[in-house]
Amino acid sequence: MGADLAAAADAPRRGVSVVIPNHNHARYLERCVAQHLAQTRPPDEIVIVDDASTDESLDILGRLTSSDPAVRVLRRAERGGPNRAIGEGVAACRYDLIRVSSVDDLIEPSLLERSEAELRRHPTAGLFFCDPGEAIGGTRRRYRLALAESPAYLAPAGAMRLLRRNFFVPSSTALVFRAEALRQVGGFRQPLEWHADWFAKHAILLRFGGCYVPENLVFAWREAGDYSSTRVGGPGEQALLFRWLDVLADEPGADLMDRFRAALLLSEYSFRALYWLARDPRHRRYLSAALVRRVVVQSVWTLVRPVVPLRWRGFVRRRRARRHRP
Numbered sequence: 001m002g003a004d005l006a007a008a009a010d011a012p013r014r015g016v017s018v019v020i021p022n023h024n025h026a027r028y029l030e031r032c033v034a035q036h037l038a039q040t041r042p043p044d045e046i047v048i049v050d051d052a053s054t055d056e057s058l059d060i061l062g063r064l065t066s067s068d069p070a071v072r073v074l075r076r077a078e079r080g081g082p083n084r085a086i087g088e089g090v091a092a093c094r095y096d097l098i099r100v101s102s103v104d105d106l107i108e109p110s111l112l113e114r115s116e117a118e119l120r121r122h123p124t125a126g127l128f129f130c131d132p133g134e135a136i137g138g139t140r141r142r143y144r145l146a147l148a149e150s151p152a153y154l155a156p157a158g159a160m161r162l163l164r165r166n167f168f169v170p171s172s173t174a175l176v177f178r179a180e181a182l183r184q185v186g187g188f189r190q191p192l193e194w195h196a197d198w199f200a201k202h203a204i205l206l207r208f209g210g211c212y213v214p215e216n217l218v219f220a221w222r223e224a225g226d227y228s229s230t231r232v233g234g235p236g237e238q239a240l241l242f243r244w245l246d247v248l249a250d251e252p253g254a255d256l257m258d259r260f261r262a263a264l265l266l267s268e269y270s271f272r273a274l275y276w277l278a279r280d281p282r283h284r285r286y287l288s289a290a291l292v293r294r295v296v297v298q299s300v301w302t303l304v305r306p307v308v309p310l311r312w313r314g315f316v317r318r319r320r321a322r323r324h325r326p
Contacts, residue, residue: 012179015044015095016112020103021085022061023051028103028221029060033071035106041113042070044095049074049085083188083196090179090187099176100188100197104221106135111217115176118211122153126181126208127201132171133219142216155209156259163205163263167294170205172197174218181208189247195240195267199247206259237268238276245283264291269298 018036022029029048036043048064050057050073061073074088086100097116101107115128134141145168147154154162162168185203188196204210244267248257266273274295277287 012094012096013044016041016097016099016116016176017093017095017179018043018046018112019086019089019093019098019100020046020048021051021082021089021100022048022053022057022103023079023082023085024053024055024057025103026053026056026060029057029064032101032103032105033064033068036101036112037068037070038109039107039112040110041116043099043112044070045093046071047074047089047092048072049076049089051076051081051085052079081190081193083190083193086188087190090182093179096179097176098179098182100172102173102220105173106140106219106221108215108217112176114213114215114217115211118151118153118213119176119178122209122211124208125153125211126178126204127170128176128211128213129170129201130174130213130215130217132174133216134222135219136222140216140219144214145212146214147212148214151211151213153209153211154205156206159205159209160259160263163202163265164290167264167298169198170201170210171218171220172201173220175201177204178208186247192244192247193236193240195244198267199244202260202263202265203256206263207256237273241267241273241276242280242283245286261286261288261291264288264294266291266295269295271295271299 020029020032033046033048036046048061048071050061058075064071065073072092074092076085076088090098090100097119099112099115114130118128119125131145132143134143147162147166147168181204182200185200185207188200190196192199248260251257274287274292277283
């Protein structure tokens, strides 16, 4: 599979593209573009997809495109949602590495340089990820996945075992994709809505493997009413759970379904999700005793996590991670 990535006949040019979807977030646009252009390894292009904004976004985008030739803008006349905007942006990319950026992310200057170096070093890897971080007000919070002491390549089988034994979720804000790997898993599938990025990153990690750097290079902006904190959820979760399971079932062969199941992946670790699976004959086989245990542990952790000091959480995670590294 790694050879397929390297030898794709219609492979894009060697370089880095950044895709930024935008809908009425004019106040973040200039900061977002400036951060990418100031990288120690600037992107070869920045593709901004404006999803029918009605605020000052278009005026700002006009200034950005006129000031730097690396910035391109795709404008949608009608609102299509973030997945459609991202899909159009990814399809327009001309380079073989792609970062999909939230418009309000805060990024370290070395992000693109570090991610490209790791992905060039490991040509079969489908994505790059690092430790997650959050920016809350003026404070940056750093979280540790503790998957390795130094930059590491996780092969698909190793990633599957690690996901199973040492629960972690690669932060969607901290990813850089290999374009061909993203294409082969169907990109950010519009029907999966708010599960689209979750599905894509895990499908790539389990099919191609990934590069991990134990550093915080991206911080998701957290503020009431901001872009990153606006999430769709709740009603519709059951339908989307079944939808991504159907996508797995329709994949040629059963390897990806088997890997998701072995990795104990579930888009929502809740008792209601177990109930939905148990009641549905089409998807009941995804259940396992290990998955039930994972849901119990995660549910308990969700209850106690808010009262556990951050430093204690980090200590427990590091101790547990050292026991479970592949």
